Amino acid sequence: MLQVLHNPRCGKSRNCLAFLTEANQDFEIISYLQNPLSEAEIKELLQKLDLNPLELVRQKETIWIENYKNKSLTDHEIIKALSEHPILIERPIVIKNNEAIIGRDLEKLQKFI
Incomplete structure (x- = not known):
């Protein structure tokens, strides 16, 4: 079963869920804003995504700009x-077994599932 790190306030995240529903995919929603991932879980997620930590950051978020940018x-x-x-984590993220993808691009998501 797929897992989706989902932010209900994000249009791209809602579009991802709609796409998966239309594709008749079973998925579990992970509400990562209410239940933040541990550092170990983020490291594991980065391995599945094959990204470095900075590539997972939403660098236009106010928290990032005010506290971390240019450091x-x-x-x-x-x-x-x-x-x-x-809130700094890119979204939505779709996880399938030992792989994951940032599901903003529905064409890439379709190939992934």
């Missing part, structure tokens, strides 16, 4: 920021 941060510091401020 020289280690991967560990970025992961810690993502854990402490889950």
